[in-house]
């Protein structure tokens with residue numbers, strides 16, 4: 001076991017965690033812990049060890065310059081005491097004692113069950129992108145990208161750059177909502193330029209709004225998907241389906257620490273401080289609002305945690321603008337009710353414990369379903385089916401108990 005003591009501990013090495021660490025490091029001893037081999041988080045995940053964004057490389061290099069202690073490949077799984085967290089590393093257990101904590105644990109994809117979603121070669125949109133960045137080849141593969149949100153376009157464009165053949169993009173939101181969102185981008189010219197570049201890069205790829213995957217089919221692996229649009233069903237042959245329905249904030253560390261949570265997000269004040277005095281939170285756990293919001297929230301949290309309140313205050317207006325973009329994003333890509341009717345009785349909802357939709361309809365809440373069926377009690381601890389059942393049945397997610405990730409017995 002190793003022991004580390006630090007003034008400020010940042011959990012999460014994505015946009016929010018990196019900018020928090022850098023901002024705090026001018027005044028305090030900072031440690032960053034992240035469960036990936038390299039810093040960068042979801043958006044800047046290095047591709048085979050190389051960063052393709054100069055801005056990301058600059059931030060990662062600055063954090064790696066030696067002033068800040070960086071612990072990679074370490075997953076924080078529990079609190080040992082009020083100011084001590086436990087992380088599992090390749091070498092075993094690490095105990096990290098801190099004065100102040102900044103939670104920057106990001107978000108994950110939401111998956112919704114439909115017949116065939118558990119077939120091999122059905123992936124999350126961001127999950128597939130991560131695999132390809134890790135070296136999985138997609139050249140020549142026919143890919144359908146489906147679900148909702150700007151991530152569909154970003155990933156479709158990326159897959160095309162890897163010579164995949166993107167045969168369809170199915171966006172569940174309506175054309176009118178999407179149009180309203182596009183119009184709102186005139187207030188953020190840089191986003192407008194990004195969106196235009198993505199659309200240009202995807203010229204020739206069929207893109208449908210009001211459209212979603214109703215089922216996936218194949219003998220041993222995916223062969224076809226059925227798309228539904230305005231009451232009509234069409235079938236497309238494909239090798240891969242990348243499908244995701246927005247993001248879910250990762251609040252699993254904040255909950256057992258006692259931080260107040262509302263509507264699935266960590267509640268913070270203007271200085272990104274949570275309801276627990278020495279715990280701050282930045283980025284997607286406070287609400288999904290995109291990379292600019294994560295960056296500025298991280299900076300505010302870092303400055304405030306290090307005692308530079310004036311520096312933090314000077315960024316409030318910038319953060320409010322970034323959050324307004326997030327609110328527009330969430331309105332535009334809100335999930336439609338028809339998606340609640342995709343699963344049939346045999347469709348697996350909890351894939352860790354093989355619990356089907358029909359079995360879950362007997363229960364009134366997640367806790368009862370959990371006790372009777374083991375739904376949400378497998379290795380992912382409800383991270384997938386919890387978000388799905390919240391949408392399908394309106395169930396509140398269950399409590400979070402340590403360890404928040406499965407760990408080796410000897411590290412407990």
Ligand SMILES: Cc1cc2nc3c(=O)[nH]c(=O)nc-3n(C[C@H](O)[C@H](O)[C@H](O)COP(=O)(O)OP(=O)(O)OC[C@H]3O[C@@H](n4cnc5c(N)ncnc54)[C@H](O)[C@@H]3O)c2cc1C
Nearest residue numbers: 012014015016035041042075076105106126283284290291
């Ligand atoms: C799968 C996925 C792919 C995405 N791809 C894109 C994209 O291509 N383009 C785009 O614009 N946006 C993308 N996004 C959205 C993007 O993540 C946000 O816009 C923004 O970058 C989030 O920054 P963050 O720092 O808040 O979170 P993240 O970037 O998610 O960083 C959080 C970090 O904390 C780590 N972590 C979480 N819990 C623990 C723990 N207990 N112990 C140790 N480490 C932990 C995570 O592994 C991660 O590295 C993606 C999101 C997801 C979920």
